[in-house]
Amino acid sequence: MSTFVAFVVVAAIVVFFVLVELAAATLPLLIVVTLVPPGERRELAEVLAALDRRRRLRIWPALRAAVAARRRTCRSRADRYGARWW
Secondary structure, X not given: OXXXXXXXXXXXXXXXXXXXXXXXXXXXXXXXXXXXXXXHHHHHHHXXXXXXXXXXXXXXXXXXXXXXXHHHHHHHHHHHHOOOOO
16 A cells, blocks of 8 residues: 555656646746737847746746836837837
8 A cells, every 4th residue: 555655656756757847837928928019029039039048937936027128218208209218
């Protein structure tokens, strides 16, 4: 019985880690598809790609950098047209 319990525990740990890896891989895509307007997806993808060349995207630093880039773009447009950007 203890061998079976050990097998179940190891299998549960493996399944847990597989699910965490899948979530980490798909979370950036889900955020982009659901929250970013279609017209801005290409620019966000370029910022994220330039920021992080690793195989696995680190989502929070990349999104912070993307938000900062977006704010700079909005500020420069506001400066050109004399409007507030927020």
